[in-house]
Amino acid sequence: MRGAFPYGPGQRQALDELLKSCTEGTIGPLPSGAPDRERWREWGLPDRVGRPWYDVPWLWSESYFYRRLLQAVGWFDPGAWQGIDPFRPFKRAEPDAPETDAELAALDALPTLPEPERACALLHGSLWGNRADLGFRLSAEGAEAQDPVPALVADDSAALWSQLPPGGAATLVLVADNAGRELVPDLLLIAHLLAEGRAARAVLHIKPYPYYVSDATTADVVDALHRLRAAPGVAGDYARVLWSAMADGRLTVRAHPFSCAPLPYDRMPDDLRAEFAAATLTVFKGDLNYRRLVGDRRWPPTTPFAETTRYFPGPVAALRTLKSDVITGLSPATESALVAAEGRRWRTSGAHALVQVALKWPGAEAT
Template sequence: MTHPSPAPAAEDSAPVVVSTAGSFARSVLDERHPALIERVRRATPYPPELQRALDTLLEETTKGVVERLDDGEPGAERWRDESHYGQRWTDVPFLWAESFFYRKLLAALRYFTPGPWQGIDPFAPFKGAELASPKVDDELSALDRLPGLPEREQDRTLLLSSLWGNRADLGFQLSAGAEGLGERVPGLVVDDSVTLWEALETAEPGKVCLVADNAGPELLPDLVLADRLLTTRRAASVVLHLKPYPYYISDATTADVLACLDRITAAAGNAAEIGDRLRQAVSGGRLILRTHPFSCAPHPYARMPADLRADFASATLTVMKGDLNYRRLVGDRHWPATTPFAEATAYFPGPVAALRTLKSDVVTGLAPRTVADLDASGETWRTSGTHALIQVRT
């Protein structure tokens, strides 16, 4: 029996923590989280007791120390064994601080507590507004041009649409001529797309795990990509891994998938046909929606439980979407950017790919010349969302 290679040793790099003044992680704690609390407060008419709970959370995260969840909070036992309680929020690992912030936000809004606010997604107003945008109609109508493209161009267009799903100016903006979408999109710092397709084409059609990132317009191209994998027989089934509850503002849940399916099937033309196929794929067991508690855990995938490891191990390929999944995949650490992606993911139990727009400091697998050029550019290329990568370890 073989065992996966261990994750890279912790001493190879330091974990990302919040404390460095002026850092991206510090700006999330000092600016993004307080702004999010205010957005949530304005979006939904929460009663006074929930408003006060939001005030308490804001006070704790900006001026206090990390406090435990109340023992009566559902699921509190999963957070009891952590070592960060009593520390300042600025002194704990960034990944843990972010995850616990979102868990405490749900606790403040009684998401898990039986009563009138149980199960109310505090981020639903944001997700719904984005999905209802007229820009989404324009994006979906662009799918009508898809059948007129060469097969390889269709593959590349839909892969890059999934990669850049958070960029409304890219999305499904398909090529009408010989120049492909990939050649018109700057900022792709690693492109292992050929290896990705080869990994799917050299094996018998099997299971592909697609670990989703954001909901709304960003989830639509992920679903269209899943349809492409199924209709071209690159995959016999696609397992779409989702969050079991609202997380990180816009992370996709089962409810978000259903909303996207409704949005696609209500469109016209090729989009509606794709939507119908996706609905049939769900009902027929070829597109499987799956959640796991570890999807909301404040830990890297190197610590995944045995059942999740077995799920990924049985896949022809696991595709990790987005920035947070990338941080969890390679470890939220200050890796030298030239650290090989294969080394950082050596522990992973099967072939794995990352489709990621860069929105945080962590990155691996870049060529030395690429790093030098990006650093010399003066851009905040690691966090601006203007650069992206497709990385594969087979």
């Protein structure tokens, strides 16, 4: 990251001090003039100042590290570097890669498929991101590899589609994860749902500032839209759907501060809870969002997904490639097969994914 921009001596020194703090020192406070100082106080910073970084919950320390990194490079401070995303060069490289051209060109085969198959292909593209060739080569024949252990370890797709039938008036909330070649298929899925009447309105939640290197911000959404608009064929058609939907309000972009909170979603503020409660379906993308959704802890893998999300105020879904130890909602047979075939590696290799949905849990909070 240091080589991505010509940072000056002050920024380089601040980055060195942050590194030393993480490896040898303790958690320090935010500057007195930090715009989000009060918010971090509410998120537990005063109780953690002076403690080693590895002596606090991992989710909390990860989030605070990225907040301090932005402080070090001048994101929040008045001056020439204010608002400059330190990760932007890495994010921009993906949409401009030759592989992206091939993936977008594959979209041109979609019109030959029935609508349910197109929807499924785009869902799988969003699920797998840049590992899926956007999922556009799915067909009725051979769509799933016939391996002893399936790539998709949990699949509640039928429940997801039950919330988004054609011709409905659904409001979809999608909580995005990464930028670049993972954000593009998220946008394509939204475009399809709007164009085919599976959603009347969509809300895309992104991060209010750079976070976890690749997480999507508003600038990344704009980059992805421009990349789609420049593409020929079906990709360009979907771009026009998205552009029009943003112009007339059917698609809105939200950057809620809690999206960068070091806390699980059961601690969400009231305004965000009300928004999720009003949605027909809220979809959480990616590994970090999954950890925050179910709680960043070592659940027994067979713990029902609906149980870990029973606090959630409305129907909720997770689209996630497995890249961390946190996992819920597996059948005993699937867990046994994964362990027998791969030991513990299946939890973090990114070779497996899941679609999980919780529509209602007995005794859950009323919406």
